[in-house]
Amino acid sequence: MKTIYLSAKMKPLSKRCAYKKVESKKITMSKLYNFLLFIMKNRFRFLLGLSFFYFQCVFNLNAQTPIYAGASTNVGLSSTSGIVNKPGGTVAGDLLIAVFSLEKGSDVNLTFTGWTKLTEQNNGTDVGLESYYKIAGTSEPSSYSFTFSTSGNWCASLSRITGAHPSSPIDTYNGTMGSSGNVTAPSLTTSYNSALVLNYYTNKKAATYTAAAGTIEQFDIPNIVGDNPSLMMATYEQPTAGPTGDKDATPSVPERWVGLQIAVRSANPLFICLSPKSRSTDCQYVLEDFQQEFVDSNSSISAIPGVLDSISQSPSAGSVLGVGLHEITIFGSISSVSNNPINCKFTLEVVDTINPQITCLDTILYLDNFGNVNINSSYVVAAVSDNCDSISNLNTIIGQEDFDCSDLGVNIFTNFVVDGSLNSNSCISQVTVLDSIPPTLICQNDTIYYSSSLECDVSFNLAFPDTIENCLIDQSSIAYTYINGINVINGTGNFTETVNTGITTVTYEASDYSGNTGYCSFNIEVIDSLDPVLICPSDTIIYASSAANTCSQFFTANLPVVTEPCGFFIQNNISGTFTVGDHNLFYTAIDSSGNMGECSFELSVVDTTKPVLVSCPPNQVYDEISNLCTDSVSWGAVVYEDNCPFNITYSITTLGGSPTGLQPFQ
Numbered sequence: 001m002k003t004i005y006l007s008a009k010m011k012p013l014s015k016r017c018a019y020k021k022v023e024s025k026k027i028t029m030s031k032l033y034n035f036l037l038f039i040m041k042n043r044f045r046f047l048l049g050l051s052f053f054y055f056q057c058v059f060n061l062n063a064q065t066p067i068y069a070g071a072s073t074n075v076g077l078s079s080t081s082g083i084v085n086k087p088g089g090t091v092a093g094d095l096l097i098a099v100f101s102l103e104k105g106s107d108v109n110l111t112f113t114g115w116t117k118l119t120e121q122n123n124g125t126d127v128g129l130e131s132y133y134k135i136a137g138t139s140e141p142s143s144y145s146f147t148f149s150t151s152g153n154w155c156a157s158l159s160r161i162t163g164a165h166p167s168s169p170i171d172t173y174n175g176t177m178g179s180s181g182n183v184t185a186p187s188l189t190t191s192y193n194s195a196l197v198l199n200y201y202t203n204k205k206a207a208t209y210t211a212a213a214g215t216i217e218q219f220d221i222p223n224i225v226g227d228n229p230s231l232m233m234a235t236y237e238q239p240t241a242g243p244t245g246d247k248d249a250t251p252s253v254p255e256r257w258v259g260l261q262i263a264v265r266s267a268n269p270l271f272i273c274l275s276p277k278s279r280s281t282d283c284q285y286v287l288e289d290f291q292q293e294f295v296d297s298n299s300s301i302s303a304i305p306g307v308l309d310s311i312s313q314s315p316s317a318g319s320v321l322g323v324g325l326h327e328i329t330i331f332g333s334i335s336s337v338s339n340n341p342i343n344c345k346f347t348l349e350v351v352d353t354i355n356p357q358i359t360c361l362d363t364i365l366y367l368d369n370f371g372n373v374n375i376n377s378s379y380v381v382a383a384v385s386d387n388c389d390s391i392s393n394l395n396t397i398i399g400q401e402d403f404d405c406s407d408l409g410v411n412i413f414t415n416f417v418v419d420g421s422l423n424s425n426s427c428i429s430q431v432t433v434l435d436s437i438p439p440t441l442i443c444q445n446d447t448i449y450y451s452s453s454l455e456c457d458v459s460f461n462l463a464f465p466d467t468i469e470n471c472l473i474d475q476s477s478i479a480y481t482y483i484n485g486i487n488v489i490n491g492t493g494n495f496t497e498t499v500n501t502g503i504t505t506v507t508y509e510a511s512d513y514s515g516n517t518g519y520c521s522f523n524i525e526v527i528d529s530l531d532p533v534l535i536c537p538s539d540t541i542i543y544a545s546s547a548a549n550t551c552s553q554f555f556t557a558n559l560p561v562v563t564e565p566c567g568f569f570i571q572n573n574i575s576g577t578f579t580v581g582d583h584n585l586f587y588t589a590i591d592s593s594g595n596m597g598e599c600s601f602e603l604s605v606v607d608t609t610k611p612v613l614v615s616c617p618p619n620q621v622y623d624e625i626s627n628l629c630t631d632s633v634s635w636g637a638v639v640y641e642d643n644c645p646f647n648i649t650y651s652i653t654t655l656g657g658s659p660t661g662l663q664p665f666q
Helices: 035-040 291-297 299-303
Strands: 017-021 053-060 067-085 095-102 116-123 127-135 143-162 170-178 183-185 195-203 216-220 232-238 247-251 257-264 270-272 277-281 284-286 308-314 320-322 324-334 342-352 357-360 363-366 372-374 381-385 395-397 402-404 409-418 424-434 440-442 447-451 458-462 466-468 479-482 495-499 502-511 517-528 533-535 540-543 552-556 561-563 568-570 575-579 581-591 596-606 612-615 639-641
Touching: 067 195, 067 216, 095 195, 095 257, 116 170, 116 257, 127 170, 127 195, 127 257, 143 195, 170 183, 183 195, 195 247, 232 247, 247 257, 277 284, 291 308, 320 342, 357 409, 357 424, 381 409, 440 502, 447 458, 533 581, 540 552, 552 596, 575 581, 575 596
Parallel strands: 183 257, 277 342, 363 424, 440 517, 447 517, 533 596, 540 596
Antiparallel strands: 017 053, 053 270, 067 143, 095 127, 095 143, 116 127, 170 257, 183 247, 195 232, 195 257, 216 232, 284 320, 308 324, 324 342, 357 381, 372 402, 395 409, 409 424, 440 466, 458 495, 479 502, 502 517, 533 561, 552 575, 568 581, 581 596, 612 639
């Protein structure tokens, strides 16, 4: 498993806290997953940098570092005396520090009655620096006088400090001198925490100064009229006992110089609380006694005013603590410091070192219509447990929650469980992602085509359907088929096809990359709107049979010539016996769409057979008896034969006479 080094800095709880760096710790990938959970549980370490930092908190009894509260200053020319005013706001118990810069250095003796002399540092007869201090009483004068043994130029300052130790306000001091360049207030080593350090700078010229980095300039008083000397003071805080380092100020005019540092001690003791602790255990820890460790960590306690009268711990040693963070308090008191009890708090973390347990599941997931599926731990984690934390307090992190089409197939990832002490465990899940949703195909609407020529087939474009698919579609799988199974075509473009009259169903099918197949279909109806065209035989003449009494003839007509590309049938045949006379004959053809066509021709049946006289009446003799030369005669029937024995007429012609005219046979 990959190991990542992480760390964080945590802000101190107050200005009394200082960072204490401890050994780096490794944070595994599983603990990284719990970063937010880790913060929410208010750990005293955070995962942000390259090491873990615990903070060490120092505890002060209602006191802070001594405070610079202001100063009064003055300069003088070629005089043997001078005054400096009391700083505004001075009250009894304030520490007053007077510092004088003298033009002639060792040639001058300064008298400052009623003050304790602290330092005198002369750079030959060129420039000198003297310092004094006192604790302000209840009735201080408004100004203080001083005298010189030799007339000369001078600069004077009087600083007011509050919160200094009432009987031993000066912790330590140190001075040095030089011939040119920057002015150095030399390093000193404080014995007590929370000191206020004053840096003084002077040289032989009326120079001004740029204070050292990390310090605050409080005043800068060059003796401009006399062109010398100069005096600048800057302050800074020293939180813990130890060396301060040199503090260099840059003069506007380099000359022979003197530098001085004075450390002012705090009025009240400063205790260092214990650093946060960590103890490994199996769910419960019996609290140890930290009182002696507290005393040992404050070895300077005997040097502060008073004696540590009492000390106690809460919770007390022997208390049983559960896993988590606990606040431990050291209580104490000092007899000489009223209303300032010690109340030093630090944290103790009881750490469970046993990893939780996790059992994983393999599962199959199906993508939704949008090609996504989301899961929680119940899909891939069968069970989690821990020796200390309840299941609800365990943090389960699964390797992947969201899946899409890019995850089709088998996915293997690691799931983690982390308890409240950041112990972790893991297991492997196999998640198979499937797509079971076929593509949705949207075909074109049903279409009707009308034939407009003497062709039965119609060509038309097959437009590819629109497809809706939750994952990528396999374009090469798109096909369309007629429902009868012909013309199967694969591809990705539109097609031009020819179909016959009637209704043809076109079905599209498409498969996605998971093999799911979708379908759609539509109908193409081709309607033949043209009638068949018929050409009948020419008009025909036939002759009646000569057989007696028939007067007709049998006739079979030739079929018409039909022009119809989509199939047809002739509704009638012309064949049979036709009587003598004219007949108007029709042919009718109907195509597959029900369109009807007709044609006609004339059939004439002609009788060309002559009648035959079978026998005439016998000869007859009539005697004239009426003397009229005429007589009425009659004869027998004339016997005849004909193929059309209808409307037969005859005439009689006498010898020497005229025909009697046609008469119908009786």
